Amino acid sequence: MNLNDELNQLEEIWAPKLEQFTTAEPTQEQTLQLIQSIKEKDQENMLPDMRRDLEAIQANQSRLDKITQLFLSQWTFYGATSWLLTGIVMLIITMVMSENTSNPIQSFSNWVQWMSFVVIALISFSFRSKNEGNTMIEQISYYPLTLQLFTRFLIVMVYQFVFILPLCYVLLGKESTVLYVVGSLIPVFFFGAIGFVSTFWCGQKRGLVVTLIVWVGHWLVKEKDLFQLPGMPYFYQVNLVMLLVSVLLLSTIVMKDFLKR
Amino acid sequence: MKDEQYMQQLALGIDSALDVLVFRYHKPLFGYVYRLVQDEKLAEDLVQETFIKIYMAGKKGFVPEVFKPWLYKIATNACRDFWRKPASYREVLVEDELNETKKVYHIMDHQIERQWMVAALNQLAPHYRTVIFLRFYQDLTYNEIAQALDIPINTVKTRIARGLKKLENIIIADEQKRVGK
Numbered sequence: 198m199n200l201n202d203e204l205n206q207l208e209e210i211w212a213p214k215l216e217q218f219t220t221a222e223p224t225q226e227q228t229l230q231l232i233q234s235i236k237e238k239d240q241e242n243m244l245p246d247m248r249r250d251l252e253a254i255q256a257n258q259s260r261l262d263k264i265t266q267l268f269l270s271q272w273t274f275y276g277a278t279s280w281l282l283t284g285i286v287m288l289i290i291t292m293v294m295s296e297n298t299s300n301p302i303q304s305f306s307n308w309v310q311w312m313s314f315v316v317i318a319l320i321s322f323s324f325r326s327k328n329e330g331n332t333m334i335e336q337i338s339y340y341p342l343t344l345q346l347f348t349r350f351l352i353v354m355v356y357q358f359v360f361i362l363p364l365c366y367v368l369l370g371k372e373s374t375v376l377y378v379v380g381s382l383i384p385v386f387f388f389g390a391i392g393f394v395s396t397f398w399c400g401q402k403r404g405l406v407v408t409l410i411v412w413v414g415h416w417l418v419k420e421k422d423l424f425q426l427p428g429m430p431y432f433y434q435v436n437l438v439m440l441l442v443s444v445l446l447l448s449t450i451v452m453k454d455f456l457k458r
Numbered sequence: 459m460k461d462e463q464y465m466q467q468l469a470l471g472i473d474s475a476l477d478v479l480v481f482r483y484h485k486p487l488f489g490y491v492y493r494l495v496q497d498e499k500l501a502e503d504l505v506q507e508t509f510i511k512i513y514m515a516g517k518k519g520f521v522p523e524v525f526k527p528w529l530y531k532i533a534t535n536a537c538r539d540f541w542r543k544p545a546s547y548r549e550v551l552v553e554d555e556l557n558e559t560k561k562v563y564h565i566m567d568h569q570i571e572r573q574w575m576v577a578a579l580n581q582l583a584p585h586y587r588t589v590i591f592l593r594f595y596q597d598l599t600y601n602e603i604a605q606a607l608d609i610p611i612n613t614v615k616t617r618i619a620r621g622l623k624k625l626e627n628i629i630i631a632d633e634q635k636r637v638g639k
Contacts, residue, residue, distance in 0.1 A: 220489045
């Protein structure tokens with residue numbers, strides 16, 4: 198007798214006998230309870246996926262909300278205190294220049310130079326690496342790095358411009374004109390652009406060194422040509438060159454992004 | 459609709475597919491697990507654990523080729539995991555079981571022959587009991603049993619044949635003991 202025949206025979210004998218071993222049968226209510234408990238357990242076991250939730254929230258935001266959140270995230274990431282301290286430093290420089298110099302024009306020139314230095318410091322400060330906890334990192338990592346860097350650059354620039362406009366009047370009083378404001382904004386923008394672009398291409402430390410070399414370099418020039426005031430012979434030319442160089446430098450980032458796509 | 463199609467629905471995020479599968483298999487699965495572990499509460503837990511695993515797998519997009527053997531494979535593994543637990547833990551459960559003897563037996567026919575059958579089956583090694591339960595109570599084919607237990611089909615047949623012969627020997631020995639008393 199082969200195994201299959203043997204099995205058939207055994208099964209015929211044992212099937213009725215084994216039927217005696219009955220068990221309890223769950224009721225329909227118990228089945229419904231089981232379904233409910235399975236789903237509840239699943240919910241309990243489900244780990245909170247903060248990243249997914251955050252991305253879902255951010256994906257549903259309008260363009261304006263996304264831009265606002267981007268700026269707020271950069272502001273929060275480095276802390277309001279840090280940004281405000283920078284403002285205080287700028288204010289102190291302005292007050293010192295205003296009080297200690299008898300010649301307002303010379304004072305203004307010095308002030309613009311030191312403001313540009315603050316821009317460098319501020320760029321370096323705002324691009325530093327900092328660990329503010331996973332939640333914040335998760336939040337900012339949603340945005341592309343280029344966009345984050347550019348946002349910080351914009352924050353620094355806007356910050357500077359907002360301070361410069363009233364402080365310009367503090368220093369120059371009635372002599373303040375649009376040309377003086379432009380003459381102070383463009384060098385600040387120029388050093389901001391150098392700081393930002395060099396950080397973007399060379400990294401935070403090397404970028405700072407490059408920017409400082411450019412800034413210190415202007416001291417070596419006898420006439421301090423970079424900080425032309427209204428009425429000086431090359432005021433328009435120098436400011437125009439600085440503006441063009443800044444735009445060209447910034448466009449390299451746009452180009453990189455374009456080529457990457 | 460086939461079980462596998464419900465698993466596909468689950469993979470697509472249709473939660474109600476689970477309800478159908480649970481309604482289809484709650485009773486047979488409970489019977490199988492209960493026969494293996496001989497504890498109503500424990501059987502309920504293991505059945506729930508099995509369905510949770512199925513639910514999770516489905517939600518992750520897994521669809522088995524054949525659902526039924528896969529279901530029993532998960533349930534059998536859950537029972538094996540329980541058996542592998544430290545003896546102390548099992549002793550506690552055995553004590554609980556003894557305390558709940560009335561509860562367990564209220565669901566069973568009180569005929570003596572039936573109790574003998576249960577006692578005899580319990581004396582079989584788990585690997586024999588498993589194949590016998592899957593074959594006689596769950597109506598699985600030899601091929602399905604082989605898939606559920608990850609063993610060759612001939613091993614399934616051999617185990618069933620040997621298991622039934624051993625069962626017969628156990629029952630004969632028990633009867634001789636009773637007659638001797």
